[in-house]
Every structure is written in C-alpha cells, then in structure tokens.
Amino acid sequence: MSETTSTAPRTAASGASRAWQSWQGALVPVGAVLLALVIGAVVLVILGADPVRAYTAMAEGAFGSVSGFTQTLVVATPLLLVGLGVTIAFRGGVINIGGEGQLIVGALAATAAALYLPLPGVLLLLAALIAGTLAGALWGAVPGALKAQLGVNEILSTIMMNQIALQLANFLLRGPMIDPKEIEAGTRIAQSALLPAESYLVRLVPRTLLHAGSILAVIAAIGVFFLLWRTTIGYRIRAVGLNPDAARYAGIPVKRYQMLALILGGAFAGLAGAVEVLGVQHRMVEGLSGGYGFSGIVAALFGKLHPLGAIPASVLFGGLLVGGDKMQRTVQVPDALIVALLGLVVLFVVGSDYIMRKRAARAQTHE
Amino acid sequence: MVDIVKRFPGVLANDGVSFDVRAGEVHALLGENGAGKSTLMRQLYGLYRPDSGQIIIDGQPRVFHSPSDAIKAGVGMIHQHFMLVSSLTVAENVALGLPSSRGARLDLDRVAERIRALAERYGLKVDPSAVVWQLSVGEQQRVEILKALYRGASLLVLDEPTAVLTPQEAEELFVTLRQMAADGHALIFISHKLHEVLALSNRVTVLRDGRMVGTYPTTEMTRADLARLMVGREVLLQYDRPPAKPGEERLKIDGLWTVGDRGTDAVRDFTLSVRAGEIVGLAGVSGNGQRELAEVLTGLRKPSKGAVTLNGKDVTHASPAERIAAGQCAIPEERMRTGVIKDFSVLENAILCDHGHAPYSHQTLLDFKTIAAHTQQLIADYAVKTPTADTPVKNLSGGNIQKLILARELCRKPTVVIAAQPTRGVDIGASEYIHHRLLEQRASGTATLLISEDLDEIRALSDRIAVIFEGRLMGVVDAATATAESLGLMMAGTRHAD
Numbered sequence: 001m002s003e004t005t006s007t008a009p010r011t012a013a014s015g016a017s018r019a020w021q022s023w024q025g026a027l028v029p030v031g032a033v034l035l036a037l038v039i040g041a042v043v044l045v046i047l048g049a050d051p052v053r054a055y056t057a058m059a060e061g062a063f064g065s066v067s068g069f070t071q072t073l074v075v076a077t078p079l080l081l082v083g084l085g086v087t088i089a090f091r092g093g094v095i096n097i098g099g100e101g102q103l104i105v106g107a108l109a110a111t112a113a114a115l116y117l118p119l120p121g122v123l124l125l126l127a128a129l130i131a132g133t134l135a136g137a138l139w140g141a142v143p144g145a146l147k148a149q150l151g152v153n154e155i156l157s158t159i160m161m162n163q164i165a166l167q168l169a170n171f172l173l174r175g176p177m178i179d180p181k182e183i184e185a186g187t188r189i190a191q192s193a194l195l196p197a198e199s200y201l202v203r204l205v206p207r208t209l210l211h212a213g214s215i216l217a218v219i220a221a222i223g224v225f226f227l228l229w230r231t232t233i234g235y236r237i238r239a240v241g242l243n244p245d246a247a248r249y250a251g252i253p254v255k256r257y258q259m260l261a262l263i264l265g266g267a268f269a270g271l272a273g274a275v276e277v278l279g280v281q282h283r284m285v286e287g288l289s290g291g292y293g294f295s296g297i298v299a300a301l302f303g304k305l306h307p308l309g310a311i312p313a314s315v316l317f318g319g320l321l322v323g324g325d326k327m328q329r330t331v332q333v334p335d336a337l338i339v340a341l342l343g344l345v346v347l348f349v350v351g352s353d354y355i356m357r358k359r360a361a362r363a364q365t366h367e
Numbered sequence: 368m369v370d371i372v373k374r375f376p377g378v379l380a381n382d383g384v385s386f387d388v389r390a391g392e393v394h395a396l397l398g399e400n401g402a403g404k405s406t407l408m409r410q411l412y413g414l415y416r417p418d419s420g421q422i423i424i425d426g427q428p429r430v431f432h433s434p435s436d437a438i439k440a441g442v443g444m445i446h447q448h449f450m451l452v453s454s455l456t457v458a459e460n461v462a463l464g465l466p467s468s469r470g471a472r473l474d475l476d477r478v479a480e481r482i483r484a485l486a487e488r489y490g491l492k493v494d495p496s497a498v499v500w501q502l503s504v505g506e507q508q509r510v511e512i513l514k515a516l517y518r519g520a521s522l523l524v525l526d527e528p529t530a531v532l533t534p535q536e537a538e539e540l541f542v543t544l545r546q547m548a549a550d551g552h553a554l555i556f557i558s559h560k561l562h563e564v565l566a567l568s569n570r571v572t573v574l575r576d577g578r579m580v581g582t583y584p585t586t587e588m589t590r591a592d593l594a595r596l597m598v599g600r601e602v603l604l605q606y607d608r609p610p611a612k613p614g615e616e617r618l619k620i621d622g623l624w625t626v627g628d629r630g631t632d633a634v635r636d637f638t639l640s641v642r643a644g645e646i647v648g649l650a651g652v653s654g655n656g657q658r659e660l661a662e663v664l665t666g667l668r669k670p671s672k673g674a675v676t677l678n679g680k681d682v683t684h685a686s687p688a689e690r691i692a693a694g695q696c697a698i699p700e701e702r703m704r705t706g707v708i709k710d711f712s713v714l715e716n717a718i719l720c721d722h723g724h725a726p727y728s729h730q731t732l733l734d735f736k737t738i739a740a741h742t743q744q745l746i747a748d749y750a751v752k753t754p755t756a757d758t759p760v761k762n763l764s765g766g767n768i769q770k771l772i773l774a775r776e777l778c779r780k781p782t783v784v785i786a787a788q789p790t791r792g793v794d795i796g797a798s799e800y801i802h803h804r805l806l807e808q809r810a811s812g813t814a815t816l817l818i819s820e821d822l823d824e825i826r827a828l829s830d831r832i833a834v835i836f837e838g839r840l841m842g843v844v845d846a847a848t849a850t851a852e853s854l855g856l857m858m859a860g861t862r863h864a865d
Contacts, residue, residue, distance in 0.1 A: 232722050232731045239719065242708045248667065249697070249705040250719040251688030 028356060029302055032348035033316070040341045049331040061326025062319030068326070070210035074280060075292075076318030078103065078272040080217040082296025083303060083310040084224045085140075085268030090305050091228060092261025093241035098143060098158030099269040100293025101165030102136040106270025107277045108169055109135030111192050111284035112177065114199035114277075124199045129274050136270015137263045139165060144259035154262060162293070173286055192284040201279035211279035217314075220268065224307035237261050269293060295321070298346050304353075317342065380406040381417070382577045388522065393544060393554045395568035395585070397561075397597055399766075399794035403577040404557050408524050411555075412444045413437035424522070443520025445511045447527050447792070453500035457493055458482060461514050478517075485516050488550075489543045501629070503654050505536035512543070523547070524555045527792065529563055535652060535858075541567050559597070559794050561590045573597055598796055606802060609810070611830040614643035617814035618664075618695075618783045623673035625663050633659035635838040637673070641783070641814040646805065648829030648846065649818045652858050656838035657818050658700060661787045664816070665697045666690050678782055691720055696781035698772055700788045700818075702765070706772045709761035713753050716760050717742040717775055749774035750800065766797030773801055777808060784808060787818045802828060822854065836860045 041051035062072045082099040089096035110132035117127050143157035173190040182189050201211040228234035239247040240257040248254045272292065277284055299317045303309030324338030381403045388394040398404045409415045411422060413431030422429050424440050431437045434444075451460050458479040467474045479495035486493055491509040499507060508528060515523055525544075529537040544567060548554055558564055564571055565585060573580040573596045580596050618641040627633030634656045641647045651657055662668035664675060666687040674683045677693050685693070699705040707716045718727050718738055726737045742756045749770045753763055760768060769789065776784070786805060790798040805828060808815060819825050825832055825846075832849050834841040834857035842863025844853065857863055 230733055230735075232728045232733060235715070235718075235722055235733060239708055239711070239715075242710045243704075245705045246708050246719070249665065249687060249699055251686070251691045253686070253688070 028352045029304070029313070029345075029349050032302075032345055032352055035348050036341050036344035039344055040337065043337060043340070044331070044333065047333050047337075049333050054327050054331045054333065057330035058320075058323035058327040060323075062323030066205065067208055068322060070205050070208040072315065072318040072322045073214050074209045074211070074318075075321050076314040077211075077214045077217045077279070078276050078292040079296050079299045079317055080221060080310055080314035081272035081275065082269045082292055083300035083314055084217075084221055084307055085136075085265035085272075086297050086300035087303070087305050087307055087310060088224060088228070088237065088268070089140075089261045089265035090300065091234075091241045092237040092258055093244065094144075094147070094258050094261050094265075095155050096140065096143075096158055096262060096265040096269075097155055097297065098139065098161045098266065098293075099272075099296050100289050100291070101158070101162035102139040102266040102269035103273040103276070103289045103293045104162075104165040104169050105139045106132035106136040106273030107284055107288050108172060108177075108273075109270070110274035110277045111195065114195040115177075115193060121198050124196065125201070125278065128195075128199050128278055129271065132274025132277070133267045133271045136273065137267035139270065140262045140264070140266020141259070144262035147262070148255035148259045158262075169284075169286070173284060177284065179283070190286045194283050195278070199278055200282060201275065209280055211275075213275035213279035216275065218311060220271070221307045221311050224268075228307065233260070269296070272296070295342065298342055301346055302349055380577050381410075383420075384574065384577075384579045386572055386579075386582075388553045388555055390521070390551050390553045391548055392569040393548050393556055393567050395564040395571040396555055396557045396574065397559060397564055397571055397593060398574035399559055399597060399796055402574040402597075404574055405526060406577075407574070408444065408526060408555065408557060411437065412442055412524060438518055438520070441519060441521040442524065443515025443518060443522070444524040445508065445515060445526060445528055449507050449511055451499045451507060451510060454498065456496055456498050457502075457510050457513075458495040460499055460510060461495075461517050465518070481517065482513055485513055489516070489546050490539070491543055505532055505539070505653070508532070508540070509543075516547075520552075522553045522555070524557070526557045527559070528556070529558065529560060532653070537563065561593045561597075561795075564593065565590060575599055594795065606806060606827055608806060608828075611645045611809070613645040613830070614812060616640050617643050617678055618816060619674075619676040620660075620664070621674045621676070623660070623663065623675065624671045625659050625668055626671055627656070627659050632671075633838050634663065634670075637835070637838065637840050639816075639833050639840060639843065641816050643782070643814050644809060644812045645830040646809050646815040646817055646828050647843075648825035648832045649816060649835055650822055650825045650832055650854060650858060651820070651835040653820050655835050657787070657820070657835060659838075660835070661697070661700060661785060661818055664690075664785050665695075665699070691779075694782035695785065696776040696779060696783070697785040698769075698776055698787060698789050700791070702768055702772055707760045707768055710759055712757045712759055713746070713751070713763070713771060714738060714742045714756040716771060717745055717756075719775065721775075721779065745771070745774040745778060748778075749804075766793045769793050769801060770797060773804055777804060781808075781813060784813055784815045785818070786815060788820065789817070790819075790821070790824060798824075822851065826851075826854075834858055834863070 037055065041055070044051040044054050061068050063069050082103060085102070086096055086099060110128040113131035114124060114128040117124060119127050139161055143152070143154045143161060146152035146157050147154045170190070173192060177192045178188070179191055179193040181193070182191065201213045204210045204212060204214070228238060236247070236252050236257050237260065239252060240254050241261070244254045273289070276288055281288060295317060299314045300310055302317065303311070303313035320338060320342060324335055327333065328335045384403070384407055386407065396404050396407070406415065410417050413434045413436050422431065424442070429440055431440070452463065455463070458475045461482055462475060462478045468477055482493070482495045485491070491513055493506055493509045493513065499510065502510070528540060532540060544554055544556070556564070556568055565588070568585045570582055571585050571588065571593070572582040573593065575597060620637055620639045623634055623637045624632060625634045637660065639647065649657060659668060663670050666685055666689070670683060674681060676682065677690065677695055680693055682690055682693060703709060708719070721727055722733065726734060727741070728734055739756060745751065746753060746756065751770045751774065752767050760771070763771070773789070789801055789805070793801065805815060805817070817825065817828055826849070829846045831843055832846050832854065833843045834854060836858060837860065841857040841861065844863060
C-alpha cells in the first residue's frame with residue numbers, strides 16, 4: 001500500500017501504473033530482507049555455522065508452529081504500536097527516538113492504575129490502558145514543548161527522556177512500587193506486585209501468550225491510517241512534515257502540530273507499554289521494554305512510514321526476533337547476529353528507497 | 368546537437384531538435400515552460416542521455432555520462448537555482464571539488480587571485496572572501512558564472528538567468544555576457560523574455576511543444592514575431608483596463624518598521640494604503656525590503672514598529688490564519704517554498720488554506736467528494752494543466768503551479784490580495800492569464816498590492832505605483848503619468864517630490 005493510492009480516489013487512467021508502482025514499493029523491502037539474509041549467511045559461514053540449517057531453524061522458530069507463530073505475534077504487537085507512534089512523528093517532520101522511554105512510563109502508569117485504582121472489571125483494564133497512553137503522551141509532550149517553545153532538537157531530548165524513564169523505573173521498582181512479597185521473602189527482585197486478574201488483556205489461544213492487545217494494535221493501525229489521510233488533523237500533520245514554510249503561510253500553526261505529532265507518537269509507545277504489562281507480563285518488571293522502543297523505529301521505517309505497512313513489517317521483525325532465539329540455540333551463534341541483520345535490513349530499505357526516489361525524480365522532471 | 372530525441376513516460380520532450388552554437392556568439396533558446404528547452408540543455412550537460420541523436424563539440428561526437436564529462440569537454444551550466452554552499456566564501460565555493468595546486472594544503476589565496484582577475488576581465492564584481500549567504504541573488508549568480516569560467520568552460524549555458532534579477536542587474540549581466548562572447552566563448556541563453564532575447568542574442572532558436580520551430584538571426588525578428596512563434600498564436604502584449612473606481616481603504620500600512628535576516632532594519636517607516644477596486648504596484652530593485660514587507664503583511668515576520676490595518680481591523684500582530692480569516696489572500700514570492708507542498712497532490716494543495724472548515728471538512732473529517740469536485744472546478748476555471756487531480760504538484764510546470772496557487776487563493780473571494788512576484792519564472796501564456804485574473808479581481812472590487820521587480824508588469828497592471836528603496840517609501844505616483852525615467856530615479860533612491 002503506497003501513500004499515493006491512499007490520498008484520494010484513484011482515476012482509471014493512472015490506475016494501472018499506480019498498481020505497478022505500489023507493487024514495486026512492496027518488492028523493495030522484500031528484496032532488502034533477502035539481501036540482508038544473504039549477507040547474514042556469509043557471516044554464518046564465517047562463524048562456521050550452516051546457514052541453511054540456521055535459517056531453517058529461524059523460520060521454524062518464528063512461523064513453523066502454533067507456539068512459535070503466536071510468540072511472533074506477541075512480539076510484533078509492541079513493535080507495531082511503537083512503529084505507529086514513530087510513523088506519526090516522522091510524517092509530522094519530527095523524529096521520535098523516545099519510544100523506549102515512552103514505553104517504560106506507559107508500562108509504569110498502566111501498572112500503577114491496575115494496582116491502585118479501585119475500579120471493577122473491564123473498567124480497570126480500560127483505565128490502565130488509558131493511563132499508559134497518557135503517560136506516554138506526557139513523555140512525548142515534554143520534548144514537543146521544548147521544541148515548540150525553545151527550538152530544542154527533539155532527537156536529543158527524546159533520547160534523554162529515555163534515560164529519565166529508565167531511572168524512574170529503577171527507582172519505582174526498587175522503592176515505592178516493589179512487590180511487597182519480594183520484601184517479605186528478602187529476595188528484593190525489582191518488579192511490581194502481580195496485577196489483579198480483571199485488568200488482564202484476554203488470551204486468544206490457550207497455552208500461549210497471544211492476547212487481545214494484538215487485535216487492539218491492528219485496530220490502532222487502521223485508526224492511524226484514518227487519522228493521517230482522512231482527517232484535518234492528519235492532513236495538517238503531513239503538511240507540516242512535508243513543508244513547514246508552506247504550512248505556516250497557509251495559516252497552519254506549525255509548532256503546535258509538530259508538538260502534537262510528538263505527543264501522539266508518545267501516546268502509542270505508552271500504549272505499547274501498557275499492552276505489554278496487561279497482556280504478557282501481568283506486572284511491571286525490569287527490562288520489560290526489551291528494546292521494543294528502538295526496534296519499533298525499524299519496523300516503522302520498514303513499513304515505509306505507512307501505518308498499514310507497519311503491520312506486516314512488525315510481524316516480520318517479530319519473526320526475526322523470535323526465530324533468532326531458535327537459530328541461536330540450534331546453531332550456536334551469538335544473538336547479536338539477529339540485531340545486525342535487522343540493522344542491515346534497515347540500511348537496505350532506506351538505501352533502496354533513496355535510489356528509487358532519485359530515479360523517480362529523474363524520470364518525472366521533464367522541464 | 369543533431370536530431371535530438373528525448374522521451375519521458377507520456378511525454379515527447381524533444382522531438383528531432385537540431386541546434387548549433389558558434390564561438391563568439393550568444394544563441395538564445397526561446398520557448399514557453401514545457402517547450403523542452405531545459406531538457407535539451409540537460410542532455411548537453413550530461414544530466415540526461417538522448418534517446419537518439421548526437422552531441423558534437425568542437426567537431427567530435429560526444430557521449431556524456433555525467434556532468435563531469437560535460438565539464439571536461441568545456442561545457443558550463445548556470446542553473447536557475449544556484450548550486451552554492453551558503454556558509455562558505457566565494458573562493459571556497461569556486462575551489463570546491465577542484466584539486467588544490469598545493470596538494471593537500473589549501474590554495475585559497477591563489478584561487479582568490481584568479482577569481483579577481485576573471486572578475487575584472489568580465490566585469491563581475493564579487494569579493495572572493497565574502498560569505499555566500501550574505502550576497503544578493505545577482506552576486507550569487509556572478510559566483511556561479513565565475514565558477515564555470517574558473518573550470519575553463521568555453522561553452523556556457525545560462526538557464527533563465529534573468530528570472531531572479533532586476534532590470535538593472537540583468538543589464539549588468541548582459542554587459543558581462545557580451546564581453547564573454549567577444550572573448551570567444553560560446554553562450555546559450557535560455558529565456559522566455561522577448562526583449563532580453565532581442566537585446567542580447569545573435570541568433571535565436573524557438574522551441575514549441577518539444578519541436579523546433581526554427582533558428583533565426585535576431586536582427587531580422589521583432590517582439591511580435593517571436594511571441595507568435597513561441598506561443599503559436601497572436602499574443603496581446605497590452606491589456607485593456609477600464610478606469611479604476613477606488614472605494615474604501617482596505618489595507619493600511621502605517622509607519623511600519625521591521626528587522627531583516629541580517630539584523631538591520633529592512634523596512635523603515637513605511638506607509639501605504641490600498642483601496643477597494645485598485646491595484647497598487649510596489650516597484651523596487653531586488654532586496655530593498657519588498658520581501659520583508661510581504662512577510663510582515665502575511666504574518667510571517669514580526670514588525671518592530673508601526674501598524675497594519677486590514678478592513679478596519681488591527682492585524683499588526685495577527686497570525687497568518689487570522690489574516691486569512693479577515694479576508695486577505697497572498698500569492699507568495701517563492702511558490703515552491705511557501706506556496707505549495709510539492710509532495711502533496713493537486714487536490715491536497717487545493718485545500719491548503721481551506722481544509723479546516725465546511726464544506727471541505729466536518730468535525731475534522733475531510734470530505735473528499737466535495738474536495739474533489741472543488742479541485743476539478745479550480746482546474747477547469749484556471750486552466751491548470753495536470754494529468755489528474757492526484758498528481759503530485761512537483762510534476763507540474765511553474766506556470767501551472769502558479770495558476771493553481773492563484774486559483775486556490777482567489778476562489779476564496781478575498782477583499783485584499785498581496786501578490787508578490789506573481790509571474791516570476793512563468794511563461795508568457797500563463798503570465799497573461801494571471802494578469803487577466805488580477806484585473807478581474809480589481810473589477811470586482813478587490814484591493815490588490817502587487818509587489819514586483821518587473822517594471823513592465825507593474826506598469827501594465829497598476830493604478831498607482833509606489834517605489835521602495837532601502838526599506839523606505841520613495842513616493843507614490845499615478846501610473847498613468849509615471850515615466851520609466853521617473854520610476855527609475857525613485858528606484859535608485861531619489862525621493863519623489865510631491
């Protein structure tokens with residue numbers, strides 16, 4: 001799904017070439033993955049492992065069984081949510097590297113809401129989800145306000161906010177929010193108490209971790225698509241992202257929409273944290289984010305910064321992460337190789353995108 | 368260049384064009400936007416490769432794979448948009464990409480010396496140690512020419528070099544170009560301004576719709592001949608203007624001051640009013656505060672002193688959105704930077720100001736049915752040439768983009784229009800069209816402030832002409848009685864005696 005097909009009703013004349021263009025658009029990321037896998041194979045050979053066996057193990061681990069595939073979807077869920085936030089921010093011309101921190105505070109807030117709010121049943125779940133979303137939004141609002149008011153570079157401030165969130169979690173999980181049982185037992189593991197069962201997201205497949213949060217994330221992706229291409233808010237965010245000067249000239253308050261893009265970006269990452277707590281861990285634990293805040297950026301780029309493109313992108317990346325575990329166990333290679341593979345994929349996607357754009361620009365400039 | 372054919376998807380950009388230029392001559396390449404002038408020259412400069420045909424330089428057929436091949440063959444190109452690094456000095460820009468005569472050590476002093484020698488020879492006044500962003504557009508263009516000369520160009524292509532210059536700057540450029548031709552350089556001068564072609568060139572080749580109309584000795588041609596060859600029909604070079612019936616005061620600028628980008632006062636104590644049903648032209652040499660004044664009037668720049676009143680309402684510190692709401696429309700000077708979002712479609716650009724309210728959106732939901740109908744209406748009413756409403760605006764020609772902007776702004780039935788350089792870089796056909804639309808607005812009672820560096824345009828459209836010099840108002844004269852000489856004196860800083 002390319003951006004151009006979604007902006008407006010297409011016309012018959014250009015329909016065919018559009019279809020071909022979006023086909024090409026889809027082929028590029030696939031090619032990038034294949035190329036990354038080929039290079040990965042070379043590295044595997046150098047490491048003395050059989051690449052065929054390794055990749056077979058990886059594919060089996062990710063997609064070959066019910067437990068593997070559901071686990072892939074479980075990992076894909078936070079990636080998708082973070083990726084949606086990154087997509088909105090990028091579309092608004094701001095770069096949100098703060099997914100990790102926003103996810104952590106989202107998880108903390110959801111935990112606190114589920115533990116301390118005296119609400120019955122589904123209301124408790126809803127409150128926890130909203131609390132996580134709002135906390136993430138707040139974490140995005142701080143860099144947003146700094147950028148709008150003082151012109152502070154959002155890349156730096158969002159990275160710094162990651163650090164603050166991490167330390168905040170360290171403090172809360174060792175102090176005020178620590179599980180009382182851990183104190184009683186004297187083990188003092190840094191984690192919160194187990195949440196009440198009515199705050200859990202429903203598990204979809206018995207004896208797996210797959211939970212309703214995955215459905216929520218897909219709905220969110222459709223919602224973001226709708227927001228960006230069917231509402232005035234999304235229109236303004238995209239206008240500001242593509243040309244702030246023209247947007248300002250046309251009367252759009254540019255800074256306000258840049259800030260909004262960062263706030264929405266934070267909100268989705270915060271929701272990812274809440275979903276991870278309520279769907280998988282059922283408590284706040286140290287290291288809950290698992291780098292999703294950063295991998296989500298990769299998923300968003302891989303999905304061509306399109307909310308619907310982010311869905312297959314997250315599933316694929318979830319699969320790489322889950323399958324990578326299996327590969328590591330089967331052929332005994334360091335799991336850093338998986339991270340390197342992800343990096344290569346991004347490099348190729350962004351690189352091929354650049355080349356395609358340049359070629360398109362050449363072909364389109366007549367005069 | 369012999370029998371050049373170049374196709375783009377859906378367009379035959381050059382259809383069997385042959386073209387030759389001799390040492391010591393200025394050969395003008397004339398044609399409307401989209402006629403294939405730039406495409407032809409880009410093939411000569413190695414940016415595109417011809418589908419068929421040959422490029423022969425100094426008797427040898429050449430195949431250029433990239434601009435660096437072309438540069439080696441002695442071809443230099445001055446683009447419309449300058450390729451300079453704004454934070455570097457003139458000498459650094461000229462030396463950029465060239466090996467130093469001292470190996471790893473910079474030889475900027477030698478570069479500067481050679482620049483001075485070249486500059487003196489061709490009358491290109493530039494300080495080699497000046498930083499590029501501080502230079503005026505005219506000076507930056509001189510740097511581009513120096514760059515090409517420094518690299519040993521014997522064939523120089525100038526792509527609409529006067530589009531960014533004032534008449535005076537253009538005149539200076541012509542002196543330089545004549546000197547270069549006299550020195551044995553071959554010059555190709557791309558333009559769609561007839562009087563420049565007549566004033567400068569020895570021969571002229573006219574292109575239309577990718578085909579060659581013919582090559583003619585310039586001395587045998589008149590303005591009307593060239594216009595007819597270029598557009599393919601008779602062109603009116605003047606407009607019918609019924610006498611103005613000015614009504615109430617719509618826009619009032621009172622003792623306005625503002626600070627420019629370089630920290631100095633760009634507009635000083637400027638007072639002017641525009642009434643309903645009249646066009647007031649603001650003339651002046653480029654860089655005398657017109658841009659800053661337009662920015663204050665559109666809410667992009669803060670005034671330091673003074674007041675602006677719009678339809679009786681104080682808008683001195685109003686945001687762009689508040690001014691739009693108060694009935695003001697603006698046609699920006701830099702259409703690609705501030706007028707449109709180039710990656711947005713025609714349709715998305717059509718609602719840039721108006722997307723936020725009915726009938727285009729309801730409770731933040733965009734109504735694409737209404738928007739599409741509205742866009743089709745604009746495209747039809749303003750003769751915007753675009754394949755579809757979904758085409759990204761970056762694929763349209765300059766004239767069509769300007770028509771789209773005009774359509775978008777004027778369809779809102781403004782009471783005040785600020786038009787800054789509305790036809791800069793736009794072909795004759797589109798200029799004529801835009802001028803008619805502005806005169807239509809005048810007839811329907813709109814107050815228009817026309818800011819332009821094209822004195823012909825100002826004189827053809829305005830009822831009163833104001834002149835700005837170094838940010839100050841030099842005077843306001845009746846357009847009917849103003850002479851080019853009196854306006855020229857004011858543009859050079861002589862205050863008009865009332």
